[in-house]
Amino acid sequence: MSVVDLVIHSARLRWGGEWVESGVAVDDGRIVRIAKEPQLPPADESVDAGGLLLLPGAVDTHTHFSYGRPDRTDLGTGSGACASGGVTFFVEQAASTPEHCRPTLDASALQEKVALGERSSLVDFGVHGGGCAENLSRIPDLLAGGVAGIKVYLGWNPVGEYRASEDATVLAIARRLSGTGAPLEVHAENPSLVADATETLRKAGRTTPEVYTDSRPTLAEQEAVARVARWGEAAGTAIHIVHLSSGWTLPVVREARARGADLSVETCPHYLYFDTGTYRDRGAYAKVNPPLRSRAEVEALWAGLLDGTVDFLASDHAAPSSEKAPGEKDIFSIPPGFPGSETMYPILMQEAFRGRLSWERLLWLLAEGPARRFGYHPRKGSLLPGADADLVLVDPRATAVIRNEDLHHHSEFTLFEGWSLKGVPVRTFSRGETVSDGVFPGTLRGRPGRGRYQRAREFTGPASPAGPGGGAGTPRSPHR
């Protein structure tokens, strides 16, 4: 047997619905073999996992690392947060502030963002394209450049020339994406309903954080999802709803799918763990769009997460850097969003340890599901021979308390402050190289700028389903 770069042995891998003692051999950044120790090849570096769990790295397809003040967040610090939290691949959103790089509306702006990532990122990454009336003709160039999908905003201008789209523009973009495999990504809130509800509250002098949910009613989300699903059907294009906030929108999703719509939805940890009461407890820090919802809607969202209606999770990590204080008097005056990439995998892992989520469902929601939807699977989001060796070692006995000051995300706060975790990442590998080491939040290792841009829908190499049992078949994860 020839000598490979790395062997991780004596780990426990999830296979066929159970934990199997096994190991992986890694060469040239790829998994080349999954087997018990005697069958693993000799290696330059050998890691004894001592019975720890070996999981695929998470895939976070919704990050805003290049949006906000560069001294607070950037692709480098964001990627460090990813490495610490077991996220080995992220997909950066199109909106970015020009202090970082231009929003991703054409091929040269894409190149700029890719170059910035390849100078500063610790882990591999992809990029989303943006769509609006101004760049309709440049969308084919973005797709040729390997963007994950094209994101549109219905009622809010994200930045500069990246504008909100009228209905006819969204439909035109959907038609351009037809047959390409790239989903049209939609921030689904009916802008007119949001504007009206906001204005009504303002006029009544009700502007404190507790009213924020009322300013963006669930009806606005339900209505927008129903409408864009129809446009996707008319165009023959896959639609992806980013950051779905309410479980009460899921019946709309199911109806559209029953008609045949190719409609996927992501939700975010904050919609699963926080509700309208959080505006009382955390005030302006809890501002996010769409807003946090009622307890009943959170419960319905959990049900959809468990039954497969929700396709996967993403963080919608953002680090708006303006002062939060003015938001306590006028919640409408400050920008929305908060960080989430670093804490997402460790927190959701708790649900698998507790048995609320199966491990198969967890790994689908955080790795395979998003990687498949945006065309990065099986190179990313899987633990299979042929895949990139993006791996996380998890110690079921290791404990951590989330403290913002310990995190790498360079944000002023986390909504998960003080949360106690048992069973957390203790080492993260990106293409076989250690990028974080030690109990979460780990110590970052590796050279910033080692991360590579990954084009979507380009994977050609074989990712064999042969596993520890030898050809047991790809473990099928519960989907819809």
Ligand SMILES: [Zn+2]
């Ligand atoms: Zn977002």
